[in-house]
Amino acid sequence: MPASVADCWWRPFRKVGSAAVLYVDLTPDAAREAAALAWLDQEEQSRSQRFRHDGARRRFALCRAALRAILCSQLGCPNYQLAFGASHHGKPYALVNGQPAPIGFNVSHGSLHGLIAFAAEGRLGVDVEERSPARDLDGLIGSVMGPAERAELTSARGNHRLHLFYHLWTVKEALMKALGTGLSSDVSGFEIPLAMRRGMKTSTFRFSHLPTVRWWLEDLGNEHFAAAIAHELSPGSH
């Protein structure tokens, strides 16, 4: 691992309730990538080698090594005791000495930016996307947005439209990742709360098929990227 904090490619980004979010700098850097690879276990190193694109390989290695460092620090375990399992839908979870660890986490990366969210309790999901102009934004909107979301996007213009699309998309993807189903569900079947569609940075949300579970939503975007987190609220929280 890096010898000092100054050498780290990740840093605290945001505190969201009981969850913490770290930013991972994914800028190409050969020394960082070599250090990251050395921190991965054999299976992860093999997986890294299978990536055909340098950028994908770099994002995986830098994010996974940062995740390992964070989890080892939080769980008080050495790196060699840490491993990862995956749910039926592919959502990873941490194992220490083969036993599930008492921490939830989620990782997202897009181009040069990564985010890692973790919390001791509650499912959580995070998503980060660079706001690349889509070739067929209308088609995308028709595929992934609900009726009210489509109406708002239809009336938005130019850059605001692109920002609003990525804002809504990252919140939706964060929710799906928190739920643990990834993108294997119909994302147009639910809509982001009106307050967030109109610019509020935070809101709460319930899926209609899961009415007893409440999720905290927060926009984490800035001028460089769109991003959002969804975190399951404990039943007694306000």
Add this chain to the structure above:
Amino acid sequence: MASTGDRLKTLIADNLEIDGQSIDVPDDLDISLLEAGVSSVDLVAFAKLVARDFNVKFTLEHCTTLNSVKEVADFIDSQPG
């Protein structure tokens, strides 16, 4: 007529990229677009293109549950024409 695999390779070459680079799909089609690093937004767009070009019901869910381009080709070929 080109095979489903060849048509998918063309569709990917013409419409998807990672960090501005085209995606090198091997001849055996054993590559996962999600694992390769294609963004979720691009996967949505790709699913729409597959549905349109092959006239099949093909959604983002298929993109994420089918583990390789080969499985996508097999899925398309299994649909009633």
